[in-house]
Amino acid sequence: MSNLESIADRSPAAEDDTVWTEETSWLDRVPRAIQMLFVFVVFVLLWDLVTRFGLVSRIILPTPLETFYDLIFVGKNLASGGYMLPALWITLKEVFYGFLLAMAIGFSLGVIVGETAFGERAIMPYLVAIDTMPKVAFAPLFVAWLGFGIESKVALAAFIATFPIIVGTAAGLHAADSNSRNLFKTMGASRWQTLLKMKLPMALPQVFTGLKIGSVGVMAGAITGEFLGGGKGFGELIRTAASQLNTPRVFSLILYLSVIGLGLFAFVSWVQRRFVFWHKERVSAGGE
Amino acid sequence: MQAAAALTDLATPVGEPVYQLRNVGKTYARNAIVALEGVSLTLTKGSFSAVIGSSGCGKSTLLKIMSGLIPPSTGRVVLQNRPVTGPRRDIGMMFQQAVLFPWRTTLENIVLPIEIRDGKGAAKAAETQARELLELVGLKGFENTYPSELSGGMAQRASICRMLITEPAVLLLDEPFSALDELTRDFMNMELQRICTSRNATAFLVTHSIQEAVILSDVVYVMKPRPGRVAEVVPIDLPRPRTLDMMTTPKFGELVEHIRGALDKEAFK
Ligand SMILES: Nc1ncnc2c1ncn2[C@@H]1O[C@H](COP(=O)(O)OP(=O)(O)O)[C@@H](O)[C@H]1O
Numbered sequence: 412m413s414n415l416e417s418i419a420d421r422s423p424a425a426e427d428d429t430v431w432t433e434e435t436s437w438l439d440r441v442p443r444a445i446q447m448l449f450v451f452v453v454f455v456l457l458w459d460l461v462t463r464f465g466l467v468s469r470i471i472l473p474t475p476l477e478t479f480y481d482l483i484f485v486g487k488n489l490a491s492g493g494y495m496l497p498a499l500w501i502t503l504k505e506v507f508y509g510f511l512l513a514m515a516i517g518f519s520l521g522v523i524v525g526e527t528a529f530g531e532r533a534i535m536p537y538l539v540a541i542d543t544m545p546k547v548a549f550a551p552l553f554v555a556w557l558g559f560g561i562e563s564k565v566a567l568a569a570f571i572a573t574f575p576i577i578v579g580t581a582a583g584l585h586a587a588d589s590n591s592r593n594l595f596k597t598m599g600a601s602r603w604q605t606l607l608k609m610k611l612p613m614a615l616p617q618v619f620t621g622l623k624i625g626s627v628g629v630m631a632g633a634i635t636g637e638f639l640g641g642g643k644g645f646g647e648l649i650r651t652a653a654s655q656l657n658t659p660r661v662f663s664l665i666l667y668l669s670v671i672g673l674g675l676f677a678f679v680s681w682v683q684r685r686f687v688f689w690h691k692e693r694v695s696a697g698g699e
Numbered sequence: 700m701q702a703a704a705a706l707t708d709l710a711t712p713v714g715e716p717v718y719q720l721r722n723v724g725k726t727y728a729r730n731a732i733v734a735l736e737g738v739s740l741t742l743t744k745g746s747f748s749a750v751i752g753s754s755g756c757g758k759s760t761l762l763k764i765m766s767g768l769i770p771p772s773t774g775r776v777v778l779q780n781r782p783v784t785g786p787r788r789d790i791g792m793m794f795q796q797a798v799l800f801p802w803r804t805t806l807e808n809i810v811l812p813i814e815i816r817d818g819k820g821a822a823k824a825a826e827t828q829a830r831e832l833l834e835l836v837g838l839k840g841f842e843n844t845y846p847s848e849l850s851g852g853m854a855q856r857a858s859i860c861r862m863l864i865t866e867p868a869v870l871l872l873d874e875p876f877s878a879l880d881e882l883t884r885d886f887m888n889m890e891l892q893r894i895c896t897s898r899n900a901t902a903f904l905v906t907h908s909i910q911e912a913v914i915l916s917d918v919v920y921v922m923k924p925r926p927g928r929v930a931e932v933v934p935i936d937l938p939r940p941r942t943l944d945m946m947t948t949p950k951f952g953e954l955v956e957h958i959r960g961a962l963d964k965e966a967f968k
């Protein structure tokens with residue numbers, strides 16, 4: 412025993428600590444906020460250079476400063492309850508109802524297609540076929556069926572957002588492994604219990620992936636609907652500004668829309684973190 | 700096949716029969732594979748049996764039939780005097796993986812069979828019992844942790860608790876510790892023996908480790924493939940309780956050698 416110890420003591424490690432650090436790029440060590448700010452500044456500088464030296468006409472691309480002033484103008488208009496606020500409100504309603512409808516239909520169809528053999532064999536092929544169609548092309552149909560009001564925009568928004576939710580739900584329901592299935596069988600679980608207590612919880616990560624993709628699509632659907640079917644939303648404001656060659660306005664309106672889209676996406680992500688707390692996200696680029 | 704059946708009955712230690720298989724066969728129609736042929740065996744109350752054989756010789760098929768997950772093609776399967784025609788409450792099952800659900804705490808995972816059988820109220824009432832089981836397997840204090848924080852061995856202990864909470868008449872174990880490292884596995888095997896003895900449980904273990912089969916069992920069934928069948932029944936007359944030290948005794952070595960011989964004969968046939 413003491414022999415062994417003395418051998419261990421003579422090991423080189425006892426003389427010098429071999430503490431060393433892994434090599435990382437200095438850029439990766441900068442805090443995230445600063446990294447993001449850096450990209451933003453570089454982007455705006457490039458943008459400014461392009462406009463300053465007249466590489467692109469002002470009518471096509473406004474300067475960053477013009478856009479900034481217009482952002483403030485639109486912000487003030489919205490904050491003071493100006494004419495843009497009702498337009499924003501309409502687009503928000505379209506997005507909200509569209510997403511609600513997409514969730515209800517997407518989730519129900521997803522469960523039917525993912526859980527029943529009939530759904531998978533007889534319904535799924537049609538859904539795949541419709542999914543491959545350019546959905547925006549349905550906009551005139553929705554206008555013809557539902558009119559120029561908010562309904563046709565809600566329909567297009569929901570139509571676009573439904574498919575990723577169907578696919579996410581159906582794929583998620585297939586995620587259950589054979590051990591889990593066998594375990595539920597040996598416990599004598601009914602089909603309903605197996606669905607509620609095992610398959611659906613297991614499907615949640617993929618359901619949320621579908622919801623996130625859908626949350627992006629719903630925005631695109633609402634705005635496209637307004638472009639193609641009139642209405643009084645934010646999309647219409649963009650269309651009008653563009654026809655007046657008011658590009659700074661177009662830019663600032665798009666930025667406000669993207670804030671709404673980001674908000675919806677962030678909300679879905681937040682709900683996901685609360686309900687799917689047990690699911691591990693993949694590691695980020697560059698490893699742990 | 701008759702010889703094997705007769706051997707089975709000879710080797711069966713005296714005791715009240717709990718589980719009986721008579722001439723059980725299974726053909727997978729899809730690819731015309733005879734996975735099992737003429738398997739007969741009797742598990743007596745409180746006995747520990749193991750089935751060993753090369754992979755593909757029908758061990759999992761046998762266990763699935765015994766657990767009522769799949770029907771046999773021929774033969775008779777009777778548990779506690781009632782034919783097995785589907786999953787049953789008096790059967791407890793353990794898989795190679797722990798199969799704990801990550802959105803449930805350890806305690807919630809353990810009472811899951813009760814929740815499915817008798818509802819949430821009954822599951823709540825079973826929590827006291829679940830805590831006792833956790834103590835039995837040495838997981839006291841882990842009631843409210845999520846499975847992601849349990850090691851492989853701890854997760855398998857938790858799934859032992861889940862199996863025991865319904866107080867099944869027979870425990871069916873499909874290579875339960877084969878995913879664990881050797882040190883943990885030896886330790887878990889001794890734990891398994893202790894738990895089975897303390898509850899006088901009837902256990903049936905599928906394994907591909909000869910040592911594991913010998914150290915745990917009263918009877919070892921040696922299976923051979925194509926078609927899957929019981930080729931030899933080896934009674935293990937080592938004294939109980941078994942300890943890991945017994946693995947170095949000549950008697951243990953003889954039994955291991957004997958079973959290895961039986962398996963090798965197959966491999967080079
Ligand atoms: N569902 C199935 N369909 C067709 N063949 C199967 C099925 N399950 C198992 N088999 C076949 O039956 C034989 C026995 O398999 P299995 O019981 O899993 O063996 P073991 O568990 O001993 O490795 C193998 O040849 C395997 O290919």
Ligand SMILES: [Mg+2]
Nearest residue numbers: 755758759760
């Ligand atoms: Mg197997």
